[in-house]
Amino acid sequence: MNNLSISSHPSVLLRSFGFVAFASLLFSAKPVYAENEQLTKLMQTNNCVACHQIDKRKYGPQFDEIPAKYVNEASAVAKLAAKIKAGGTGVWGEDYMPPQPQVSDANALAMAELILALTPKK
Numbered sequence: 001m002n003n004l005s006i007s008s009h010p011s012v013l014l015r016s017f018g019f020v021a022f023a024s025l026l027f028s029a030k031p032v033y034a035e036n037e038q039l040t041k042l043m044q045t046n047n048c049v050a051c052h053q054i055d056k057r058k059y060g061p062q063f064d065e066i067p068a069k070y071v072n073e074a075s076a077v078a079k080l081a082a083k084i085k086a087g088g089t090g091v092w093g094e095d096y097m098p099p100q101p102q103v104s105d106a107n108a109l110a111m112a113e114l115i116l117a118l119t120p121k122k
């Protein structure tokens with residue numbers, strides 16, 4: 001009886017450790033911005049993906065680092081929407097974002113809003 005409980009103990013421990021490891025793997029494998037399919041689609045259809053990714057720096061700034069710069073700016077959505085269409089330089093470095101005339105006003109606003117709602121990966 002005693003033997004049985006001693007020998008079963010480690011395997012129970014191992015199994016629960018395995019479960020926790022598996023669960024955390026599931027969590028980390030989950031796309032960080034699953035809720036942002038809408039932003040991803042707009043980025044693809046408006047050619048932003050040539051220079052931007054949500055959570056990695058490409059040519060332009062990674063989108064999830066943008067909100068922190070504008071936390072105290074009430075008019076940030078309008079400002080970024082305008083910048084998305086007009087392009088510009090000097091905010092994130094020397095690189096130049098060309099104007100994006102293919103973007104509609106509505107999509108520029110939608111993307112500015114979605115970008116500013118992103119939370120950086122912890």
Ligand code: HEC
Binds near residue numbers: 059089091098
């Ligand atoms: C040819 C490359 C390129 C393309 C295409 C491009 N960007 Fe950019 N983007 C940049 C660069 C470079 C910057 C940094 C500009 C700066 O420092 O002022 C930038 C900056 C930004 C910023 C931050 C602006 C700021 O002032 O903080 C936003 C938002 C943005 N881009 C959105 C978009 C969206 C949305 C699209 C698609 C419609 C897009 N970009 C297409 C290169 C690009």
